[in-house]
Amino acid sequence: MSPTETAEKRVTSTQIGVVESAKTDKTRKVVVSYRAKHPKYGKFVSRRTILAVHDEHNESALGDRVEIAQCRPMSKTKRWRLVRIVDKAPRDNA
Numbered sequence: 001m002s003p004t005e006t007a008e009k010r011v012t013s014t015q016i017g018v019v020e021s022a023k024t025d026k027t028r029k030v031v032v033s034y035r036a037k038h039p040k041y042g043k044f045v046s047r048r049t050i051l052a053v054h055d056e057h058n059e060s061a062l063g064d065r066v067e068i069a070q071c072r073p074m075s076k077t078k079r080w081r082l083v084r085i086v087d088k089a090p091r092d093n094a
Contacts, residue, residue: 013070016086020050022062027078028053030068052077063089 021029033048052075053068060066065087068080 014067014083015051015069015080016065016067017051019060019062019064019066019089022058022060026055026058028055028060028066028082030066030080051080053080053082054078055082060085061089061091065089 015030015032017030017032019028020031030051030053031048032051033046035044036047037043038045051068053066054071054074060082064085066085067083069083070079071081073079074081
């Protein structure tokens with residue numbers, strides 16, 4: 001079994017979110033937005049979860065849509081890792 005096959009088998013959950021903060025080295029804050037039904041009134045309400053994500057090579061930047069996967073705990077708050085960048089955010093080169 002190759003190392004890539006082992007890594008693929010370990011993926012338990014993936015999410016797609018937007019990078020909200022890219023200030024720290026190798027760590028990104030990613031916002032995952034979703035809609036949930038209100039338990040009493042039945043109306044759909046927008047919710048969001050902020051996750052700390054490990055970005056080994058600092059590839060992602062503010063505003064990028066990224067795919068993240070659950071992994072082993074890397075620190076007190078980091079339990080997710082960057083899989084790929086889905087869409088790059090437009091950059092201002094002014």
